[in-house]
Every structure is written in C-alpha cells, then in structure tokens.
Amino acid sequence: MGLTAITYNFDPDKWYDSDLYLIQLKLKTGEINQNEYDEAVEILDKKLEGMWKRLDGTYQINNGN
Numbered sequence: 001m002g003l004t005a006i007t008y009n010f011d012p013d014k015w016y017d018s019d020l021y022l023i024q025l026k027l028k029t030g031e032i033n034q035n036e037y038d039e040a041v042e043i044l045d046k047k048l049e050g051m052w053k054r055l056d057g058t059y060q061i062n063n064g065n
Contacts, residue, residue, distance in 0.1 A: 016048045
C-alpha cells in the first residue's frame, strides 16, 4: 500500500475577502442593517483569527518565488 500526497490549496485571506464581500453586499442591498453588519464582521474576524491559530505555522503562502 503506497502513500498519497495531498495538496491543500486553501488561502485563508482569500476566504476572508470573499465572505467579507458577501457581508458588505448584504449591507449595501439592505438585507442587513449596520448593527448586523458589524456583528457579522466581528464573527468573521474571529473565525479568521481562529483559523490562523489552528494552522499554527504549518501553512505557508507560496508567492510564486
């Protein structure tokens, strides 16, 4: 039985930017109010912080160099 290498191509900052865009769009279209927006961004920030803590240095972004 052989081993299989798995590449994990997840970019936390790109994920954050995509989710933040959706939250901003909801505010702009009136789907949520400013208080709901602020709360959603705070939750998103905490998720990103937790994600970086879990990665704990095991994740490195390759800038193509």
